[in-house]
Amino acid sequence: MAADTESLPEEGLALWLTEWKVSTKIPWLGRHLVASVGSTAAGQLDFFLHPDGQAVKVVMLRVHPDFQRRGLASVLMDALYAAHPTAWINHGWRTENGARWWNGYREPAPQRNVHNRPPEEWATYFDAVDVASDKAHNAHQNRHYGLDGHREAVYRYGERLEAEAALHAAAYRPVTPVRVDPGAQPLHGAARLVLPPAVHEYVHDRAQDPDARAAALLEHLGHGNLPREAYWNTSQQAAFADVHHEDLFDRQPSGPPVTHVVFTLAPLQASVPPAARALATSVEFEHPGDVAVDVTGLAWRQADRPYLTHQASYAPAVAAAIVPLSAQQASAAYRARYDEEGFLRAAPRDGARPFADRADQIRAMADRLLRGQAARARTHRPSSAPPQTAVQQPSTPAQRPPGPSQRP
Structure with a gap:
């Protein structure tokens, strides 16, 4: 050579x-x-x-x-x-x-x-x-x-x-395969997200409440949109390594900033579908329908700043789902809770509120966002100009078609 x-x-x-x-x-x-x-x-x-x-x-x-x-x-x-x-x-x-x-x-x-x-x-x-x-x-x-x-x-x-x-x-002594049990420990799966500029700025702002930022991140993605293609690992580090490996080979040199998000699931217990590809330290769900899960925490960071990792925990856990392969393969429980895009459905008009447990959390998060916006507006007001009446601009909606479940 x-x-x-x-x-x-x-x-x-x-x-x-x-x-x-x-x-x-x-x-x-x-x-x-x-x-x-x-x-x-x-x-x-x-x-x-x-x-x-x-x-x-x-x-x-x-x-x-x-x-x-x-x-x-x-x-x-x-x-x-x-x-x-x-x-x-x-x-x-x-x-x-x-x-x-x-x-x-x-x-x-x-x-x-x-x-x-x-x-x-x-x-x-x-x-x-x-x-x-x-x-x-x-x-x-x-x-x-x-x-x-x-x-x-x-x-x-x-x-x-x-x-x-x-x-x-x-x-020669063959090795007996070791397979992970999804019901024995928490699982961690990752996704690569390109967020709208306003959402990206907010969820990576370390001055803001991490729980509120995690809730906003999950609301933007949709509770029924947990990644299907991900391997769910027994450690958070392995999940970040998976998505970093994907990003390293797929990243565009001059593209928008990418966010790596890791979802932590509670042990799945009896809800594990039969079609799952279990390896030694990870599992991939091959079930074509949705998989009901409980999210107990989120971790996220920018792809080019792995040393700045944001963490938040959910107590109690938040009900969510791994997205089905197609809308036709979604279960009845999934269709009742989520729309075809994986977002929580709006409360029915007959007064029943099956998701009332989430209403207070969403309202509190919105109030914190508005208070933070008003505080930043007062802080950055030019001292030489007379006081102006703040005019609230409409927030940037999530990048999906408007519908009855669209939230401000």
């Missing part, structure tokens, strides 16, 4: 580790190791981690074309070795580009590479026949492209390994 033509920037390079949601048939833990430069995704290393942390299987190493030949792939691989300092590393088979890169890579701990050690040392973690097949593939790649591929380090390089691998195949 030729020498790097340009070095990486000294400032702005960040590495972070996040969960990789993989098939439920794979019992190992999926992980992403992502490199970013500023707000740009520069490279990514995907791997599986054994539940006991003592074995790693590399799946894919990729670098954005703008950052290739600058040593970033080596940085990612070195970070993997450092993150798991005692684990066996299985690099699997390599493509042409992978073989050429590996030929120039200086492995920090070749003694932990399963391709360099006899199967009897690592056969409980990896199928010895599969490893032998990968080694044969890599040997063919090296011969075809005229590469050394660290030949001296590879155990019995170039010899027939089928017989030896078969001797150790019985030592």
Whole structure:
């Protein structure tokens, strides 16, 4: 491999580790190791981690074309070795580009590479026949492209390994999958929101009451609009990592500011639908209809300011729902409480008020908003001008068609 033509920037390079949601048939833990430069995704290393942390299987190493030949792939691989300092590393088979890169890579701990050690040392973690097949593939790649591929380090390089691998195949110990129980602990799911300017300014104003800002955020989104595509994690940090990973690869360079919101749900108990994709530390609801939940808290922050996180708790919990796949698949209870856009329906005209428990909270929030607006108007009035009668401007409505449930 030729020498790097340009070095990486000294400032702005960040590495972070996040969960990789993989098939439920794979019992190992999926992980992403992502490199970013500023707000740009520069490279990514995907791997599986054994539940006991003592074995790693590399799946894919990729670098954005703008950052290739600058040593970033080596940085990612070195970070993997450092993150798991005692684990066996299985690099699997390599493509042409992978073989050429590996030929120039200086492995920090070749003694932990399963391709360099006899199967009897690592056969409980990896199928010895599969490893032998990968080694044969890599040997063919090296011969075809005229590469050394660290030949001296590879155990019995170039010899027939089928017989030896078969001797150790019985030592392999499959892993029993671990699945999260949605009814055993709170769950956290995230969404990316582009808010109207006025709403964005208010919910990120740390001088305002966090409970009122959280209520305003949920009112703007709609109680029946909790994200369907989100994985619901067992930790808030994992939920923020999910949405940050999505934002890193989807963010527009000059777009409007994005808000990351994490919803905390109470344990779902018996309300869990049968169609749910449960992984080791997260669950994805595949039920096409709505899922009734209780929101116990909100956390939110700007995508470019993760160090400023806002928090609010609900006591008692607020009834909400994960949005159905379509209006036709919504349950009768969902249609009775929410309109087709997921907003709370207005009180019926016959005097019955099934949502009276929310009326006082909404009214109090509106009063606080009006008092804050009036106070800011008095504070910023020019001292040289005579007193003026304040004229209240109509508030910016939520970005949806007006209807009977529209609130000021």
